[in-house]
Amino acid sequence: MAEEKRRFIQEFVPGKQIxxxxxxxxxxxxxxxxxxxxxxxxxxxxxxxxxxxVIIAGDLATKSAxxxxxxxxxFTGSFVIVGSxxxxxxxxxxxxxFLEKNLGYTGSKITKS
Numbered sequence: 159m160a161e162e163k164r165r166f167i168q169e170f171v172p173g174k175q176i177x178x179x180x181x182x183x184x185x186x187x188x189x190x191x192x193x194x195x196x197x198x199x200x201x202x203x204x205x206x207x208x209x210x211x212v213i214i215a216g217d218l219a220t221k222s223a224x225x226x227x228x229x230x231x232x233f234t235g236s237f238v239i240v241g242s243x244x245x246x247x248x249x250x251x252x253x254x255x256f257l258e259k260n261l262g263y264t265g266s267k268i269t270k271s
Contacts, residue, residue: 174262175266176253176254177205179265179268181268181270182200182271183200189201200243201228201246202239202250203236209235212232222249223246225245
């Protein structure tokens with residue numbers, strides 16, 4: 159049988175932007191398993207443009223709060239951090255603050271579920 163090829167189409171937002179900042183409190187065990195994360199009080203999810211910004215965000219997150227990097231993709235701009243609800247929220251606030259103030263990014267509202 160022929161192997162099915164998958165095609166991904168990715169759209170980039172021009173400029174410097176944080177398009178998503180979200181905290182998931184007490185994530186479901188199945189979700190954590192799918193992400194390859196053993197346990198977490200909370201997940202912080204971000205999407206950044208340009209995508210390489212996730213490297214800066216990862217550095218800021220781990221220096222500003224007691225969080226671990228769950229996932230970081232410099233090609234798509236997807237970023238997941240793991241920690242307690244308060245620590246994850248603190249890291250997202252600091253990332254938004256630094257990128258807006260120091261690098262001229264458009265920030266995003268931090269949402270929660």
